[in-house]
Amino acid sequence: MSDQPLFSPRNPWFGISVGVTAAIAVLSAVAGLIWLPLAQPNLKLASVWDAICSAAGVPRAAVQEAAVKPDFKTSNVVMTSEMLTKVDQVSIGRGATLAQRCAICHGPQGVSDAHSPNLAGQFAAVTYKELNDFKTGARVSVVMSPFAAAMSDQDMKDVAAYYAYLPRVPSNNLDTGRAAPAVVVTGAPLRNIPPCGSCHGDIDNKAGSPWLGGQSAVYIKAQLEAFASGTRRNDISQQMRNIARQMTAEEIDQVAHYYEAQP
């Protein structure tokens, strides 16, 4: 074996391998960070330094233009997965008292036949978000908006915690044998409709999506139609509007009755 030390400029293996590697690295860096960006006229680079920064991915301040504001209010709630998932007994107790004024429509146990949503067992984050949206005007209802307007942030959290604590009660139309419509099980990928349950809890729950089982079919249908027509717009980033717009009237009808029959 050669007795030459490996890490020595006189060892040809060392010199050649380090030299070739460095040459390739430098050439590719020059090409990728300087030459190629400068060769693209639409990048409008002022200098070599500009080219390097751009190609290295250094963020540039966006051009300051006034953002186009929608002419309606959007939800300002920031949803996260673990929001309001920690049970707080004090909050539930306060919520129970506050919820007395809701009982006339939503039922003393959070369930009613009034075609208003059943709140018993609803995810707390969902109830909280809707109350917030009613309060800010992102969602409008002649009945709900005045109630929400008078509530503090803590009130909304308490009521939400209370309803989440109540057990879910199936509707009178419970029919667990009912076959699920295709759009519920598989969605319709070519129309960009995922399976409903991938957000609404039967497969997985994504923050802000309500549990639908046992809700009044009349209510579900009305909401889907409101999303589709754009009269309801408090869904963050149009999550539900984009889906509802793609659904046929028949599908809306099917899912409304399917979910009403679920526990």
Add this chain to the structure above:
Amino acid sequence: MLTSKRLILAHFWLAFIVFGAALVLGAWQMFVRSPLNAWHFNPEFYYRSVTAHGSAMGYVFPTLIAMGFGYAITEASFEKALIGRRWAWTGFFLVAVGAVVAMIPVSLGLASVLYTFYPPMVGNPFYYIGVVMVVVGSWIWVALMVINFVIWKRENPGKPVPLAMYANVAGCLLWGWTAVGAALEILFLILPVALGFKSTIDAGLARVFFSWSLHAIVYFWLIPTYIAYYTIFPRAIGGRLYSDAMARISFILFVVVAMPIGVHHLFADPQVGAGFKFMHSVFTGLVALPTLLTVFTICASAEIASRLRGGRGAFGWIGALPWSNPIMLATALSLVMLGFGGAGGLINMSYQLDATVHNTQWITGHFHLIFGGAIVIMYFAIAYDLWPHLTDRALDSFGLMRTQLWLWFIGMIVTTFPWHYVGILGMPRRMAYYDYANPAISPQAFSVTMSAIGGFILLLSGLLFLLVLIRGQFGARGEAGAYRFAVPLHMPARIPVALNSFGLWLALMVGLTVVNYGFPIAQLMALNETSVPAVYVGAGR
């Protein structure tokens, strides 16, 4: 002499049991998302299955093969017992327990994040902890291989390290450094979120760390196959290795350039600058070099064997090769699949062409052809070759072996060619359900069906493979003799230090990592407000 037979057998058996289970999942996946199935159940099962199949096939199976084969190489090439056998068992149990720990939450639907993790999806912490245990188990193997290598060199000053062991240690070092990326990602970015200490995650940085592992891991899978090409194939067909130095250079090139190229998995990601994508693309081009060297050397070695057997003519020698020998057959089929897969790889590596196939079924077709096809068929060959030495029993179901290998090849072609094709038509990967009744995609139905049929052929072949091994456990007793590797045509008594050590190559590997990854990682770490809320998978049920 192989003395740690039980250790090596344990690795191979566990690897192939995991492989068999994951193969069933793969065939099931193929079936349920094809037009042969009318969907009637929870699509989430599909993602559970893909997570289990990908983690088992990508992490557990090849790692166990590399480890078991590594121990066999150490003992056979150094002709002495492995140093640190107890530690080797510890590593084995870590991998085995880690695999179980990871698979429990996956089967419960609590970690359907797919084997690439991809935050902001975050699953149950035990999934990641299990994966880390598998990696730590394999790091024990890395350490043992290096220790055995260093001690042997000290005991045999001036002697060249046998090629098989040199290549094996190259694979270890590559893996040791490669796994660091995913380990950093899991330990510092994902686990704090999975355990609930944080609720946001820097998804872009996480993907960059994963890409650090994601490319070189495929070379870690590949190295046992290349070792088999160079050191088993020429001997099994009665020939000699064309060039020992060329082989060493190929493995060295893998060590140096397999790692700093992972950003080619992020061509469509916004968080890495275009300049760095270009640099990684250039180095990706270089990594074709060791494969070209290998194909040349292996074909030359086959020609030598054939001419020794009396083969003649410019191409006539091909017919004179011992085609009934399973190792011959496996290697030839493997090289064909490597050729097709390599051609597809050239498309993936180019920044522009990749845009047309990104995240389509082309990609899954591609890695099944290369990994499931070219690489795994040589794992079969390695098992067939080693089995008599491990069990001290004859393995002589040659007809069955040939059938199995042919079925794997045919199955792989029937599965992956249509799989590539529907990818070009735009079929996205990683979806449970496709509405083939829709006129927009109904023309893909035929190809997907064909591909599913290929999947069943593969399943059949996999079962035959297990059958051969089981029969081998009950074959006639017989001493198989010492396990030998191929001898080169010219064995130099002295070789340059550079081809007998790794210091220089490790320095280049780490140096290139710093050059190609240093800035993108440092920048993402320094930027504020790059984190997004985590999306907990399976949390709502």
